[in-house]
Amino acid sequence: xxxGVMADARITAARDxxxxxxxxxxxxxxxxxxADGPYAQVTVVGAMSGPLGGDRLRLTxxxxxxxxxxxxxxxxxxxxxxxxxxTPAAYDTVLTVGDDAELRWLPExxxxxxxxxxxxxxxxxxAATARLVLREQQVLGRAGxxxxxxTTRLVVRLAGRPLLDQELSYGPGAPGWDGGAVLGGHRxxxxxxxxxxxxxxxPAESALLGDTAVLTPLAGPAALVTAVAPDALAVRRxxxxxxxxxxxxx
Numbered sequence: 001x002x003x004g005v006m007a008d009a010r011i012t013a014a015r016d017x018x019x020x021x022x023x024x025x026x027x028x029x030x031x032x033x034x035a036d037g038p039y040a041q042v043t044v045v046g047a048m049s050g051p052l053g054g055d056r057l058r059l060t061x062x063x064x065x066x067x068x069x070x071x072x073x074x075x076x077x078x079x080x081x082x083x084x085x086x087t088p089a090a091y092d093t094v095l096t097v098g099d100d101a102e103l104r105w106l107p108e109x110x111x112x113x114x115x116x117x118x119x120x121x122x123x124x125x126x127a128a129t130a131r132l133v134l135r136e137q138q139v140l141g142r143a144g145x146x147x148x149x150x151t152t153r154l155v156v157r158l159a160g161r162p163l164l165d166q167e168l169s170y171g172p173g174a175p176g177w178d179g180g181a182v183l184g185g186h187r188x189x190x191x192x193x194x195x196x197x198x199x200x201x202x203p204a205e206s207a208l209l210g211d212t213a214v215l216t217p218l219a220g221p222a223a224l225v226t227a228v229a230p231d232a233l234a235v236r237r238x239x240x241x242x243x244x245x246x247x248x249x250x
Contacts, residue, residue, distance in 0.1 A: 004054025004082060004089065011061040013040050013069035013101075021062075026050070028059055039070040044107065046075060051089035051118055053082025058092045061105075065098035065127070073107040076139070076232075079148060081115035088117040088149075095122070097130035106250060109137035109188070109232045112171060116148030121155070128159040129197055133248050135239060137190035139232045140170055140183075147171040147187070156222075158195065163220050183228050186212065190235040192225040194246050199223060204246060213238040215245060 007026025014020050017040050024030040027050035035041030044059070051057050063069045079089065097103045112118065126132060136154065140147035149171040156164040168189075170177045177183060194204075204223035207215045213227035225242030229235040243250035 004052065004056060004087075005050060006056045008058045009044075009060070011042055011059075011069070011071070013061075013063045013067040015064060015066035017067075026057065027055075028057060033072075035070050038068045039102075039104065040068065041070045041072065044071065044073040046077065049078070049080060051077075051091050052080050053084060053087035053089055053117060055082070055089040055091075057090065058094070060094045061096070061103070063095075063097045063101040063103045063130075066100050067098070068102045070104040071106065076108045076111050078111045078113055078142075079116040079118040079150065080113050081117075081148070085115060086117055088119060091118060091120045093120075093122040095124045097124070097126050097132060099127040099129045101127070102131040103133070104250070105132070105134040107135070109139050109190075110150075111139045111142060112148040112150040113142055114145040114148055116150075118148065119151045119153075121153045124154075124156040126156065126158045126163070126195060130158075130195065131197070132156075132193065132195040133243075133250055134193045135190065135250055137188065137232060137235055137239070138170070140187045140189075149173055154191075154193075156193065156195070158220055158222075163195070163222060164193065164218060164224065184212075186228040186230055188230065188232050188235040189228045190239050191227070192239045192242050192250060193222065194243075194248055195220070195222040197221050207245060209238050209241050209245075213242065215242050
């Protein structure tokens with residue numbers, strides 16, 4: 001068995017704006033930072049390099065009923081190879097949002113460096129009247145290098161029912177990942193998921209955002225923006241355009 005870092009970081013946000021639980025671990029250092037509006041804000045700060053091959057990281061956030069939480073990161077996360085080439089790492093995120101609560105999950109991009117292998121899973125449980133703005137961005141390889149192997153899965157449940165279950169794989173060994181049906185030669189990909197009770201009354205309208213991004217209403221009070229682009233900056237611009245169309249700040 002290959003040794004790696006095991007870390008379990010946790011956040012709990014309460015209705016009164018407090019953070020009853022804020023505990024970092026390993027490379028996942030957590031800092032309370034200033035935020036505009038009603039949000040308690042937490043910034044994830046990389047306390048060490050990671051995830052490296054063999055690491056097992058877990059970040060859990062609970063937003064209690066009526067609370068509002070915004071989570072950002074201080075810099076991009078870089079998946080790197082471990083001491084044994086090809087040894088995979090795992091990074092699991094578990095998010096729970098109560099009734100009349102809101103979570104804005106807005107980390108900086110994940111960069112899949114050459115030689116790395118990472119499985120990243122995000123699971124979200126939303127109460128019936130919860131609100132969510134979730135942004136994910138992946139960059140395949142640093143400047144001038146090939147990507148590592150990256151598999152991402154996003155699972156979202158609303159009031160106990162499936163809302164979205166999506167898995168994507170990129171890099172060496174992933175069939176067709178660089179073909180026209182997936183990235184088409186691009187090296188950055190991102191998505192923005194918005195869940196809000198208001199979208200049940202007035203669903204989002206489908207829209208193309210340039211040539212490489214689309215806004216799609218989901219079967220529920222939700223909408224998804226998906227984009228690919230040559231680099232992280234271009235993907236971010238497309239996601240921001242989608243956020244503006246949905247009248248949310250991301």
